[in-house]
Amino acid sequence: MTNEIRTAAPHVEEAVIERQRQLCETIEKELMQRGFSEENRPGYYIQTFGCQQNEADSERMAGLAWMMGYRPVSEPDAAQLILVNTCAIREHAEKKALSIIGGYKHVKEKNPDVVIGVGGCMVTQSHRADQLKNSYPYVNFSFDTGALHLLPELIYSALTGGRRQFVSSDTYAVAEGIPSHQEKPYKAWLSIMYGCNNFCSYCIVPYVRGRERSRAPEAILEEARRLIDGGAKDITLLGQNVNSYGRDIGSIDIAGLMRQICALPGDFRLRFMTSHPKDASDALIAAMAEEEKIVPHFHLPVQSGSDEILRRMNRKYTSGEYLSIIEKLKKSVPDVSLTSDIIVGFPGETDADFQATLDIISAVRYDAIFSFIYSPRKGTPAATMEGQVPKEISSRRFEQLLALQHDISRERNQRFVGRTVRALCEEVSKTDPDKMTARAASPRPIHFENNGVPIGEYCDLEIVSADTFSLYGKLINK
Numbered sequence: 001m002t003n004e005i006r007t008a009a010p011h012v013e014e015a016v017i018e019r020q021r022q023l024c025e026t027i028e029k030e031l032m033q034r035g036f037s038e039e040n041r042p043g044y045y046i047q048t049f050g051c052q053q054n055e056a057d058s059e060r061m062a063g064l065a066w067m068m069g070y071r072p073v074s075e076p077d078a079a080q081l082i083l084v085n086t087c088a089i090r091e092h093a094e095k096k097a098l099s100i101i102g103g104y105k106h107v108k109e110k111n112p113d114v115v116i117g118v119g120g121c122m123v124t125q126s127h128r129a130d131q132l133k134n135s136y137p138y139v140n141f142s143f144d145t146g147a148l149h150l151l152p153e154l155i156y157s158a159l160t161g162g163r164r165q166f167v168s169s170d171t172y173a174v175a176e177g178i179p180s181h182q183e184k185p186y187k188a189w190l191s192i193m194y195g196c197n198n199f200c201s202y203c204i205v206p207y208v209r210g211r212e213r214s215r216a217p218e219a220i221l222e223e224a225r226r227l228i229d230g231g232a233k234d235i236t237l238l239g240q241n242v243n244s245y246g247r248d249i250g251s252i253d254i255a256g257l258m259r260q261i262c263a264l265p266g267d268f269r270l271r272f273m274t275s276h277p278k279d280a281s282d283a284l285i286a287a288m289a290e291e292e293k294i295v296p297h298f299h300l301p302v303q304s305g306s307d308e309i310l311r312r313m314n315r316k317y318t319s320g321e322y323l324s325i326i327e328k329l330k331k332s333v334p335d336v337s338l339t340s341d342i343i344v345g346f347p348g349e350t351d352a353d354f355q356a357t358l359d360i361i362s363a364v365r366y367d368a369i370f371s372f373i374y375s376p377r378k379g380t381p382a383a384t385m386e387g388q389v390p391k392e393i394s395s396r397r398f399e400q401l402l403a404l405q406h407d408i409s410r411e412r413n414q415r416f417v418g419r420t421v422r423a424l425c426e427e428v429s430k431t432d433p434d435k436m437t438a439r440a441a442s443p444r445p446i447h448f449e450n451n452g453v454p455i456g457e458y459c460d461l462e463i464v465s466a467d468t469f470s471l472y473g474k475l476i477n478k
């Protein structure tokens with residue numbers, strides 16, 4: 001397999017993947033011998049924290065679990081296999097995961113046969129893997145983000161009384177050929193690359209996801225075709241910095257890849273995340289302007305509006321450079337929806353630095369932002385920088401930022417009122433069971449009276465009103 005793949009990225013050998021597939025069959029037989037059957041399948045329960053990349057990884061864990069004969073259950077108490085896919089981006093994410101894992105002690109007491117495994121970014125840090133090993137004795141195994149494909153091996157060992165294992169492979173290769181089980185077939189995540197080379201000074205991701213590696217375009221196109229055949233209507237290409245897709249291949253870039261996917265037959269839309277401003281290319285902007293299937297939404301995290309903070313964050317662009325990309329984007333894609341991530345309270349952030357962030361938000365006028373209070377991450381340069389900002393100051397700035405953005409969001413959302421948009425009906429509204437929630441190009445959900453539009457189908461909605469977080473629509477056409 002490796003010979004045919006046009007990418008420089010290291011790949012897990014086909015023989016290793018094949019062994020895992022065989023183990024899945026062995027595990028299924030083993031479970032059947034233990035009293036489970038076609039009608040009475042053992043249950044799996046996967047708890048996912050973190051970003052879409054983790055969601056995509058959890059779908060692969062689910063795909064493997066299906067292959068082993070497990071079926072999803074909605075409560076951990078009903079499961080024979082519990083997997084926790086952790087995140088390490090902020091302290092809060094780690095605390096939440098540890099508390100959930102702590103609660104599984106009781107599940108194990110009630111059902112000693114349950115297999116409990118922990119994967120993802122948190123346990124890729126050796127101090128966290130050690131903590132699990134030493135303080136969570138009912139956890140059967142953990143595996144780092146480079147070892148997801150070894151899940152069958154780990155589960156088999158746990159089922160057959162093997163020793164507890166805490167895998168720190170420390171090697172990151174592309175693993176093709178792992179089945180994936182999507183929760184919602186109409187809304188698909190498609191990883192096009194893994195890892196990150198950017199080492200923003202606050203961020204743990206490069207340490208827990210390894211260096212950038214692109215999947216071969218052939219493999220991505222094949223997966224896209226499969227997803228579309230399976231009913232995917234909304235496909236999001238995933239990577240920590242999709243703008244640098246293909247750099248390790250040489251002959252293709254993100255714009256070229258997206259154009260190839262758009263050329264596939266089918267009624268679908270294409271999104272991508274995340275983009276790094278230093279790599280946001282004219283070719284990508286042109287692709288968005290020209291390809292009808294690419295959703296006119298650009299998530300382009302700025303992080304801060306202060307040039308000094310950006311420098312210390314190691315972001316490699318200035319606020320002026322960022323704004324000139326935004327200008328280009330607005331010119332080429334006039335109705336583009338813009339969103340961003342912002343960190344508040346980065347070490348050394350002064351009132352003036354923070355004001356620069358407010359200023360850039362006012363200048364860009366994002367549809368929405370995702371803002372975070374800076375959280376020191378062990379092993380990253382920013383964690384030991386001078387000038388750590390006290391929590392009261394960060395919290396105050398955070399509130400101020402939200403208030404500004406809420407005003408902008410409310411105003412920005414008004415532009416849709418009176419328009420008819422084509423939206424994908426995604427789910428029953430979380431707040432009102434009589435309503436459905438759909439999504440068009442804007443990242444905002446559209447709520448509308450359910451007149452029988454099936455979930456997973458497109459419909460035309462006239463937007464009748466809008467507030468800060470939502471749009472409200474009226475069905476025009478199924």
Ligand code: SAH
Pocket residue numbers: 089090202203204205239240241274275276301303341342343372373374375376377
């Ligand atoms: N690769 C993406 C996003 C990665 S993480 C990108 O570069 O844009 C998502 C967001 O979490 C980041 O954009 C950043 O705003 C935030 N983040 C990352 N590390 C953080 C930290 N230590 N404290 C607070 N927020 C952080």
Ligand code: SF4
Pocket residue numbers: 196197198199200203204205206240241276
């Ligand atoms: Fe983290 Fe920066 Fe990489 Fe994004 S680009 S994952 S913020 S290091």
Ligand code: F3S
Pocket residue numbers: 049050051052053054086087088089120121122204205208209
């Ligand atoms: Fe979290 Fe890992 Fe994503 S740290 S944000 S799950 S890449």
